[in-house]
Amino acid sequence: MIPHRSRHLGRKLSLSPRILSCRFSTTTRRSGYDDTITNLKIGKHTRVIFQGFTGRQATANAKESIEWGTNIVGGVKPNGSGEHLGLPVLPSVRAAMEQLKPDATGIYVAAHQAAAAIEEAIEAEVPLIVAVAEHIPVHDIMRIHSILATQSKSRLVGANAPGIISAIGHCRIGFQPLPTFSPGHIGIVAKSGTLSYETVGSLTRAGLGQSLCVGMGGDVIAGTDFVDALKVFETDEDTEAIILVGEVGGTAEEEAADWIRDYKKRVTDPKPIAAVIGGFNAVPGKVMGHAGAWTGLGEGTAESKYKALESAGVTMVDHPAKFGGVMKEILAKSGRNVRKIKQSTAQTKQQSRSYHTYRRPVVPSAFSPHVLDRHQHRSLHLSPSQSTTLLQSYEISVSSSTTSSPNTPNTSSTHFLGITIARSARKPCIIAAPPSHPNHLPTRVHRFPFDYLSGPSHEAITSALAHAQLDAAPAKAKAEAAALIRKLWTLFREKEGIQTSVSLTVKEEEGEGEDGIDVYEPYLFFDDAAFKSNGRHAELHALRDPSTIPEVELEAERNGIVFVRLDAPVQGSNAAESHVDSQDASAPPKEKGPRNFIGTLVNGAGLAMNTIDVLHFRLSQHSDSPTYPSNFLDTGGKATASTIATSFQLILCDPRVAVIFVNIFGGLTLCDMIAEGIIMAFKEVGVEVPVVVRLRGTNEEVGRSVLARAGLPIRAFEDFEDAVREVGRLAGRAARGEGVEE
Template identity: 55%
Template structure:
């Protein structure tokens, strides 16, 4: 990797020669440098003197978050609320980003704007050329984000973290842009990049207990498309002299972990003593075809499962862990094996020279250098009462949507006949690595070879795919006769994809010797982004096709309370799970299986569980007659351990627990308070500190033990 000295530190480039800047219908950057979005990874290197502003500064959530971040030591210099000007929290308040850019000279912006307006707010930050944009909001419509990422690819000034991400934090430098639970972090030398917030907090806590601490933690976020991915984080960690080891927290869905594995193999080839890397992949036992809490936690056709990703990362040279609680011990072990002096790495990094994290661009404040965090309250995050989930329409329901787009294509027939074995695959879906929609075609629909034969052809979300790209996609199929009806089918699916804000539109086609195309409607996968309706009130006609009466009743009811509940169908499963956070919930199901138990459900109470949601979660779990024991696994990052304990005690008072024993593991924020409340309750509850101890006890009870 080449490194060029820039005005704000080191500019990292994957190629010594900067690549040409791509063009598009709208390019915000006025720079003349022939660089690309990939070259903005250096903007992730935040520190004490990163100048941070807020968009949506005067909102309740932003205000509380800013107070916590200022107390931590973050260099917040002001913020923006449209139409308002003056002061807020004793800092400048400006009415628009243009004025904020001119007067405050920010290096980063924290976008605390609600999902319906968040895409536009990010675009404004790109137009203002803010170097780092951090978006924390959940439920931003997919096509809003794909529009944003298409714009990002036309410029080389701004870098996006998120959306639906906890943000980014540099404990060395005490700089937080996001809503991470501050008491969990410790300045140190391990870099972490993660899809899951709760899993990353568990990893952070483990590494803090091991006295290794963290240099930089990047929340990639769990959405389908992310502005910053795992490889971007690894590139920064490689070049950072303060980072001595790296941690990856992945999960089911997309190719980010596979891309990371390719980067690791290349890194090991070119470095004599590479920094050690440990990794975890959640969702090893994810239910096929279901979205596991996070909008992006689903595997598309032909994508590797979480178990396969685990093996791919392991084969690339990463040391794999099965639970984030183990990261601290594992990192110490692999650091020592690499020949590094662990005793120096576990020393107090706050007293060490901090490299780029303390390099001031605009002067240094001596008073902030001695700050040590003493916060004990959980951070605040925007709250929503629905979880993002996909809306899949049955092929029989989709005819009315499809027909207007297909009726004028000559040589195309829409058939209800089953697709034959020799059919071709055609679709429009998301290329998560390229952060764009793509045409996807394959000369076969055979599951055993589809992964090798299918090919993606990404294009700009703001436009329909160009004819040359469509022809390339058609040629990949190698049709037996004329291809014009097939090309028109792809054009029509691409238009429908954009008009209806779909996530995937695909199906099987056959082509006759005379060039006529048959689309087999019963093979169609018609999946749409329901956040377009839930957040943006768009696509009501699509959303109204949802048949809740055909869904699992508990899953539909859970959704009303902001809970994600997925019933696991294995008949011998008998462990109910109650977890806060989708990634942690997936990993809990996985880890129980490793201990010999089987979870009967996936349940995510949300990143900010409350007493009432805990009570409701118990009610949902107890409806399943298979349940023999309930495992409550809470990491108190955003969630207060004492409040979770109150919720459990409330459930015992108001819910018929049916003599089902409950095992509780509470860690993180106010964990001692929660554990004490459980232990002193006098109820049929068992409290544990370590996950392994709790999991073993749960499995013992599930097998009939007392």
Template identity: 50%
Template sequence: MLSRVRAVSGATPRLPRLTGSRSAFSSTRAARSYDVTLRNLKIGKHTRVIFQGFTGRQATANAKESIEWGTNIVGGVTPGREDEHLGRPVLPSAMEVLKPDATGIYVAAHQATAAIEEAIEAEVPLIVAVAEHIPVHDFLRIHSMLRTQSKSRVVGANSPGIISSVGKCRIGFQPLPCFAPGKIGIVARSGTLSYETAASTLRSGLGQSMCIGVGGDILPGTTLVDGLKILAEDDDTEGIALVGEIGGNTELEAADWIRQYRASTKNPKPIVAIVGGINAVPGRIMGHAGAFALPGEPTAAEKVDALKAAGATIINHPSRFGSALKTLLDGTKPSGHGVASNGNPPLSRGMHTYARRPQPPRSTESAQRGMCQRRTLYLTQQTALDLLQVRGISVREGFTGATERLLAVTINRTSRNPCIIASPTGDARDGKTFDFDYNKGAADLPIGDIARALGLNTTGTVSLDSFRKLVMELTTLFAEKEAFLLETWVMETSDASGGLAASRARFGFDDAAYRSCQRQGDIHALRDVASEDRHEVAVERDGIVYVKLPDPGGNIGTLVNGAGLAMNTVDALADAGGRAANFLDTGGKATSETVKKSFEVILTDPRVKCIFVNIFGGLTLGDMIARGVVLAFKDLHMTVPVVVRIRGTNEEEGQRIIAESGLPLYAFDDFDEAAEKAIELANQA
């Protein structure tokens, strides 16, 4: 392995700079605040919209729907073309001619960064990036641009878009049957959960004012707090639905904002919230690129506690948003199963205690196994230490008798900068954070302050020069190889290593850089597939994210379309007394084939006694999924009972297909009834 690592140890050129001139961002513009662009989120009938990548298949389909719905799409951009599409002009560069108020970025991930930069430089007020798998280091550079200007606001990446039901303006791919003019504002990290939230408000007769899908990426251009601020000021919004999930601090920031808002406002709008990932596996990526906790970040359960303490009403399933908000708007406090507000007891004991199980030591090989998802590549500890060793860092693996201190290079999601975390105890929550500018690198970092934060004795055994070398090598590796997390546990030594050596390491790299842009092939080649769960790896090529949950008592297989809904399904099952055996996201556009592949991988787990299919038919049609379930059941000669909950588009037809199949399939539209049946069947087996 060391010889393989040596091939990537040398310095490599910095990532390509974004295309286009950067001279427009002068020092005077740098003094202006990105925050003033919040007003650009207020879209409506007045908004002139263009699409970049206008003639592509997805853009064409979304544009047709949006135009018919009333969106003022005035044209689009496709390089090398100058004609018409959907009765609108197509230009190779349309910004100056069409003067848009907003643009939808409908190009592939490897082209999206340049398209966003083009829009920023043209000072387009609102830029909506729907693409998944934009490399995280590309977005670090985008944020360094956004901070220097006050004209453009970005929503996304990995966003379903932004939609004004009142203003009939849709920039994205939200399923229009779920949306109708009304009084509820939605701000959400999860696309699928936001669709079910919208449908729930529609069923309750409330409808929506606006829905802001901030997206599931690590570094979104717009946050939950940004969305709350806009919805709180919006005259059409009377109540707010907030959809969060594991990863980052944005829900805690939202809780702080809600507390201040309620304290300073005479008649604050009611806020109902949900947070997905309470039962997420520590260290795993739960579908969305940003759905995992970096060192020092809170758990989903801690986010729930903070939001509840701030005065938000907490629910455990998106289907409850409508009834909870309607009750609050009527002036009473919602209650019952799956609802908790400040002063009420927790949703259930299992919901919180199960989530707070002890986390396994992150340094062990077992904790490294199976860590690769669609957006990440974790190296084994040995490979990580080899990378340090070939860069001239002393390694003392397995050494005992010395205090281990944590030195990490990662991303501060709040400031949207790379940062150093230094902890004298080895636990990130006991450490201090030191941000640094992505473009300038770590040259200006206060090395002495970082050493003191670690508790190092730089006037004695540890050479400050050796510590500086370690920091510089880590930050260089972070930038050159597009890491999102480099954790190194260091200790003081008494040998000729400069008094400092690494004892353990955990390195995570952004796999999107390789898959989307064909960068970092050398790092990607270090992936040790043999150390991962072969079933999880096998379905990656089908776009399925499958995570086997460690609970030995988990006996319900879950099959869900959408990462946020998949996290919530596991959580809500636990709250109902069930125990999921897996997390499985078929993707937001599940097909009959992916349903079959999903059943196959779920059935490889002998713990599974019942399969719970939870589908919200937003982008996915309910009847198509139902046919896929029936065909898969027959083709695979399944004997395990299957409970199918279908809501959304074509839900009645889907339920009919399941009910009339003549197979041991159980169709429901209510989540609680479906969960109760799945738990019953699993426990009977």
């Protein structure tokens, strides 16, 4: 039976009594969740049901998938029955499991309903559960993984993922753009949906199809990660080579590198592996679109992920459009057979240029992403005074002393303790670091995971105190530190935190009652999805101070757009490097140096990160006319023409912008609708800088035709490399003061 110790948990997270009381398959011969990895091997044999089957999006998706060949056998509508699309509709997943014998379920319900739907599927022991919804509260996901850890029947893919698709088996459980895929022998696992579509498109154009594509998703915690997928690809007879698509956030890529290193040692003929990493230029203290795209304390950066994979023998590229050519080269060298399935001429359209890998990028100091979690800015990051007040309600007193004060006691023993999330363990954890120099970031950070439903164990607390070098502290100080951990956990759980942490020192004054600990520098931030999707903790989220957020980011948020201004180094009038100062959120951007920045408009967080990486690495190195991207902008996966017009307006608020680069890979997003939005922007916003547009994906030819007929100064491209060269040429002219030609 699943343990349940807190009366708050059921109340705060509406934990189902049915879920709490049910028993899962812990007594079978299987040992646990890892034994469900083989459930990822979907194909023609896979019987699929949909939860939320009769909804509009599920219906459209099911029609496409059935036409493509997916064996959808029915679906679930709570308390409903009958038929839909000529298939049976049942009132519960358990009933569907008994009557339809599905191998997998796709969950097509809104975020506030998704956790309950996943729980229902686990209870019914559906072998594969695919959750595509974004903005499921992270505490709901941790609770679900606490349940999954007690059983060995069900495997979760997602959430916030495009799903999983077998191109060979014509089985899609998700919303991947079907025209992009072709049957073949390359296995793909990706955090980013749009980057995975780019990868697939490049392979298909090169005549290399795909075997199995697993969407890991961009959330803080993934039900299936890189290592899980690699284990499937290793033994999958249809997979001859592997591609990993990673990004900043967490440690999954480094763990994949460790697995690959071991794999190459124990296998005589290892499958070739290539990878791309996004987020080299992610802004410290910002969430880059995906909920999990931020660098936590002690986690790797995009650069460290790149180096780890490269050192493990993985072939690295800087943009997924290169994968087609690269995979041909490394497969040819490996001698593996990739022509088992012949494709038509239309499927094997060759890329117009050869592709090569690139040297490892050097990230300039201005973009150094090594940042402490306490600088993280999510939608709710409490100020020090707000944090102090909230901590007091949990009987945690915060000292008025700080590490910068010369009167701070024992500043040489600055310890760090808190509660956060162990992403790979899929659990909450105690985070601890031994003493560090005052005003320096903690080093030797370590995580001590524990079960979400049980709370911090005595062993985890003891280990954390030992790592923080508090085990030898006076008895009272040690006891207070242990109590502090438990109180931080209570706050973390009840308010659905992402991190609740403090710094502390050990008092050494003489006298009864004087020893103990001083707590200071509180850092608290919380999951915005808990409020936005489920309406929980409204009083806490009402503390958000919009005046601390740049107006352009607030306007973007109001329109469902993620916008982050990039403060890249620019050349001043004396040719000395300077930086754009954006500390005052209410002030307009200051212009220093030439107007030579590149505004970016991209659909999808992963593709947006990768786009600014490529622009920076390629164009900032031009000694005569270096140029830089001005912003990160993710329109989201469901961009409309109106969204595109608004995006242009946001970009053009920045006086540094000399050219706009629209880089779209249409999955759910239609390229013709993007084209209409660009034309709308010219009419309504007034665009006076050159615009370069690269359209790929759904309705790409129609989109380019729409732009061509508009008669506007828009340079449209099919190929990413050609588009980047044109962007660089135009921005370079602006940097040299030559203006727009023609």
